[in-house]
Amino acid sequence: MTEVSVAKDDVAATGDLVALRNVNKHFGALHVLQDIDLTIARGEVVVVIGPSGSGKSTLCRTINRLETIDSGTITIDGKPLPQEGRELARLRADVGMVFQSFNLFAHKTVLDNVILGQVKVRKADKQKAEEKARALLDRVGVGAQADKYPAQLSGGQQQRVAIARALAMDPKVMLFDEPTSALDPEMINEVLEVMQQLARDGMTMIVVTHEMGFARSAANRVVFMADGRIVEEATPDQFFSNPRSDRAKDFLSKILHH
Amino acid sequence: MFDFLEDYDLLGAFWTTVQLTLLSAVGSLIWGTLLAAMRVSPVPLMRGFGTAYVNIVRNIPLTVIILFASLGLSQTLSINLGADDFDSINFRLAVLGLIVYTAAFVCEALRSGINTVPVGQAEAARAIGLSFGQVLTLVVLPQAFRSSVTPLANVLIALTKNTTVAAAIGVAEAALLMKEMIENEAQLLLISAIIAVGFVILTLPTGLILGWVGKKVAVKR
Numbered sequence: 030m031t032e033v034s035v036a037k038d039d040v041a042a043t044g045d046l047v048a049l050r051n052v053n054k055h056f057g058a059l060h061v062l063q064d065i066d067l068t069i070a071r072g073e074v075v076v077v078i079g080p081s082g083s084g085k086s087t088l089c090r091t092i093n094r095l096e097t098i099d100s101g102t103i104t105i106d107g108k109p110l111p112q113e114g115r116e117l118a119r120l121r122a123d124v125g126m127v128f129q130s131f132n133l134f135a136h137k138t139v140l141d142n143v144i145l146g147q148v149k150v151r152k153a154d155k156q157k158a159e160e161k162a163r164a165l166l167d168r169v170g171v172g173a174q175a176d177k178y179p180a181q182l183s184g185g186q187q188q189r190v191a192i193a194r195a196l197a198m199d200p201k202v203m204l205f206d207e208p209t210s211a212l213d214p215e216m217i218n219e220v221l222e223v224m225q226q227l228a229r230d231g232m233t234m235i236v237v238t239h240e241m242g243f244a245r246s247a248a249n250r251v252v253f254m255a256d257g258r259i260v261e262e263a264t265p266d267q268f269f270s271n272p273r274s275d276r277a278k279d280f281l282s283k284i285l286h287h
Numbered sequence: 288m289f290d291f292l293e294d295y296d297l298l299g300a301f302w303t304t305v306q307l308t309l310l311s312a313v314g315s316l317i318w319g320t321l322l323a324a325m326r327v328s329p330v331p332l333m334r335g336f337g338t339a340y341v342n343i344v345r346n347i348p349l350t351v352i353i354l355f356a357s358l359g360l361s362q363t364l365s366i367n368l369g370a371d372d373f374d375s376i377n378f379r380l381a382v383l384g385l386i387v388y389t390a391a392f393v394c395e396a397l398r399s400g401i402n403t404v405p406v407g408q409a410e411a412a413r414a415i416g417l418s419f420g421q422v423l424t425l426v427v428l429p430q431a432f433r434s435s436v437t438p439l440a441n442v443l444i445a446l447t448k449n450t451t452v453a454a455a456i457g458v459a460e461a462a463l464l465m466k467e468m469i470e471n472e473a474q475l476l477l478i479s480a481i482i483a484v485g486f487v488i489l490t491l492p493t494g495l496i497l498g499w500v501g502k503k504v505a506v507k508r
Contacts, residue, residue, distance in 0.1 A: 095410055113329065115418060122416025132411035135506045136430050146415035149425060180507035191411075198415055 044070045045107075046202055046233050047092060052101035054087065061087050062098070063257040069202070074234045076244040076265070079254035080280055085237045086129075088254065089206045092235065093124040106201060122150045125195030125203040129210050131187040133179035133194070139166065140175040143194045151198065158197075165193040169223050185216030189223055196227075203227065205236040241284065245269060253277045291472050292481075300464035301485050307378070307450040307460060308489070311385035312443055318386055319393025323431075324423055326398055337394070345391040349452045353384040357456040374459065381453035385446065392442045400435030401427060405508075436501030443497070444490045461485060 047069040054062040061084045069075050077085045090096040092103060094110050094117060103110045105124065111117045133142050143162035147153040153161075166172045169189040171182070179187055188208055195203060205224065209217045221243050228234055228247040238244065244251055244265055251268040253261040255276045261268065269285075272278050325337035344352075357380050360366040368379040404427050412426040451462035465482045469475055 093414055095414065118413075118416045118418045120416075121414055124414070126411075126414040128407060128411060128414075130405075130407050132405075132407035134408060134411070134426055135508050136426075136433065145425065146417070149421055150416040178507060194411075194415065 046071045046073075046105065047235070048104045049088075049092075050102045050104075052091065052098050052103060054091065054096065054098045061257050062091070065101070065259060067252065067259060069233060069235060072231045072233055073249045074228045074236065074247055075250050075252055076248040077235065077237045077252045077254060078239065078241070078244060078280075079260075083254040084257040085254045086206050089204050089235060089237045092204055093121045093126055095126075118150070122146065122198050123201045125198060125200035127188070127191050127195055127203065127205045127208045129207040131179070131184070131191045131211070133187055133190055135179055138176050138178055139171065139182070139190050142179070142190060143197050146194065146198050162193070162197060165196050166190065169193045170219070183216060184212045185219045188212065188220045192220075192223055192227070202233040202235065205234065205238065207237050207239070209238065209240055239284075241269070253280070255280070288477070291468075291474065295464060295468055297464065297481070297485075300459060300461045301489070303378075303458065303460040304447070304450050305489065307381060307385065307453055307458070308443075308447045310382045311389060311446055311450070314382065314386035315389035315393050315446070318390040320397060320428070322390055322394035323397040323401065324428075326394065327401055327423075329419065341391045341394055344388060345395075347388075349384070349388050349449055350455055352388050353381055353452050353455055356380040356384040373457075377453075377456045377458050381450075381456060381458045385449060385453070389442060389446050389449070392445070393439065396435050396438035396442055397428075397431055399438060400431035400433075403434045404430045430506050433501075433504045433506050436497055436504060440494055440497035440501070443493055447490050447493065448486060
């Protein structure tokens with residue numbers, strides 16, 4: 030028994046893609062991340078949930094250093110996050126990010142949004158980049174909108190373009206920072222379906238969301254945060270049917286029964 | 288009534304005004320953009336330089352800057368910007384002075400444009416791995432320029448009229464000609480009106496055209 034579990038641990042250790050160790054961050058007096066320890070294995074889908082202000086978005090943003098941390102270490106694929114500069118830019122290219130407010134480049138067409146990073150960061154050939162961009166836009170179901178500007182698209186379409194833009198960089202891991210929170214209800218599913226497909230394809234994903242349905246169906250693991258701490262980590266089944274902490278029970282009772 | 292005009296090169300003088308305006312506009316757009324980039328850069332030294340430059344230069348009267356270019360640079364330090372006759376030395380010094388001065392205003396117009404670009408645009412650009420320079424030149428500045436067209440038009444109009452200060456160091460532009468005509472002819476009101484109309488002809492279309500362009504290129508969000 031012991032031998033088996035040791036072997037398992039070894040596999041997990043080499044398979045770790047993202048590792049946060051003892052991460053702390055303050056916004057002024059607010060201790061927004063407190064001693065965060067979290068590892069995400071290759072191919073794993075981790076959903077981070079919790080009440081507003083629990084630090085889950087901040088956690089997500091520290092992983093590609095859009096937020097700096099005060100102490101602790103974050104490693105991606107074994108390499109610690111570098112300081113601001115060329116090295117960091119290279120690392121960010123490997124970490125796809127999808128924002129709550131889409132953040133598509135407003136002065137560029139949908140197609141150019143997906144091409145830009147490939148050409149300017151990956152130094153891809155313009156022609157190849159365009160082919161790949163069109164394929165990705167088709168894959169997320171907005172191929173027909175390629176020549177429009179972001180403002181001409183619905184929120185759900187914009188968010189799917191944003192996913193395509195991130196995928197165009199061939200990221201090792203994708204971060205989703207409340208990707209459906211700014212969407213009208215009828216557009217949430219079209220985005221979640223794309224994310225679910227991505228999860229099935231084996232993409233490593235860290236998803237901050239309030240969509241419990243997505244957490245149940247797509248997550249390998251649920252991380253529950255409150256007041257800057259990770260309070261509970263469990264499989265979706267365990268977490269939703271039998272939460273251990275009072276904080277999680279309280280949270281779930283507020284969102285699940287009405 | 289307009290007979291006396293035949294003795295003066297009115298078109299030539301306004302042509303000099305146009306040349307002063309265009310050269311200074313291009314120069315101050317370039318230098319002003321660099322200053323704006325400094326003011327938003329993450330490097331404290333550059334930010335400090337940009338802020339200091341803008342706050343010092345925009346508070347010095349243009350006349351002082353242009354006179355310093357002539358008396359200080361040319362006559363004291365013999366910096367003549369590669370020209371050797373009096374007219375081209377002063378013309379080039381006037382352009383230099385106008386660039387130094389106007390760039391501060393271009394910088395601030397652009398910075399107000401940069402402030403209209405949502406933070407998320409730069410974050411998304413950083414998140415796909417663009418460097419600071421690329422974030423600025425590919426994502427932030429193109430959007431900032433589009434929303435700065437109207438304020439930049441104001442700067443350009445002000446610049447057109449500010450070229451008259453070059454008369455102080457003897458550049459043969461419209462205002463110097465006006466002074467000369469007023470000294471020689473007894474037509475004060477008429478001469479002033481002609482020069483005023485000339486400037487309106489230059490600046491009115493600038494404002495109208497750039498106003499239209501500004502609306503046309505505005506980034507839809």
